[in-house]
Amino acid sequence: MNALDIQGLRLRLPGTARPVLDGVDLTVAAGETVALVGESGSGKTLTSRTVLRLLPPGAATEGRVLVDGEDVLTMNADRLRTLRNRRAAMVFQDPRAAVNPLRRIGDHLTEGVTLTGAMTKAEANRRAAELLEAVGLGAGVLAARPGRLSGGMLQRVMIAAALMGDPALLLADEPTTALDVTTQAEVVSLLDRLRTRFGTGLLFVTHDLGLAAAISDRVHVMYAGRIAETGPADALFARPRHPYTAALLASTPRLEAPQRRLAAIDGQPPDLREELTGCAFAARCGLATGLCRDRAPEPVPAPGDPGHLAACHHSDRLEGSATRA
DSSP states (O other): SSEEEEEEEEETTTOOOOOOOEEEEEETTTEEEEEEESSSSSSHHHHHHTTTTTOOTTTTEEEEEETTTGGGGGGGGGHHHHHIIIIIEEEEEEEEGGTTTTTHHHHHHHHHHHHHHHHHHHHHHHHHHHHHHHTTTGGGGGGOOGGGGGGHHHHHHHHHHHHHTTSSEEEEEEEESSSSSSHHHHHHHHHHHHEEEEEEEEEEEEEOOOOOOOHOSSSOOOOOOHHHHHHHHHHHHHOOHHHHHHHHHHTTTOTTSSSSSSOOOOOOOOOOTOOSSSSSTGGOOOTHHHHHOOOOOOOETTTTTTEEEETTTTTTOOOTTTOOO
16 A cells, blocks of 8 residues: 555635646655655645645645545544644654744654654653654754754754654655755755655655655656656656656756756746646647647656656657757
8 A cells, every 4th residue: 555645636726717736646655755846836835735634725625635545635633633643744844934942842742642642751752762863863952942953953853753653654845945955965865764764655845856866766747736747766867758857857957067058948837827728838848739738638658668657748759868858
């Protein structure tokens, strides 16, 4: 059974002319790391927050979001509370926004599992100390307040807090955005080690393709609320099958690249206030034809690789090189 299985997820918000998430399919197996990448506004964070049903007011959903085989979208309040405390947890972008600056780190780590009865106070303290050691901090941090910790240290505390209930699924929503480059690498390495140690499925949300390549087993590329391409990380980065993936890779700075102006993707993503027909990327794509503007493409497997899918009418025209595409 997968740690996470999203099937045909659609999410509508008030004031929009089309779904913010439009038919998203995504899976994360136990012990697997899956990266969800794309531009800001593509729907990555909303996808991850839907897994915990942390939705904006007025949101309407369709489809299924299964965590350990149970649909989050149909859970009652008690089951949802149990899910958030024990089976799935999230590490947010800004660790300082996720803690009470007046309370000690130990309180933040232990309060949830003790209030729900999952652990006694003594058990929670032992678990918190163990996890702080696992993330590279000493148990002495339990008595500290958030203001004494650096951003990188506090993000490690957030990772420990997310693992307190021994979840089957960990959602990391751009957890390195507010950190310097060195600390980013440390946090990514830490998440990878903990995923292996605890057997947790990890959904890693990022706009940084380098981080996605470093940590993930599989990658889902999202554009305008739809999955444009998905596949094993090595194959997807080496041989992109969707023009959007290829354009993202071509615009990534490289030390070994020729000295020239950095490539960019012309145009803007489609406006949520307007209806969308056909392929969402058609207005910005050099391969687009009338077919692309009239009919939304279905995911098609790459020749010889059924696990590498691209939702593009013309994926066979790509040369498999991000630079050439």
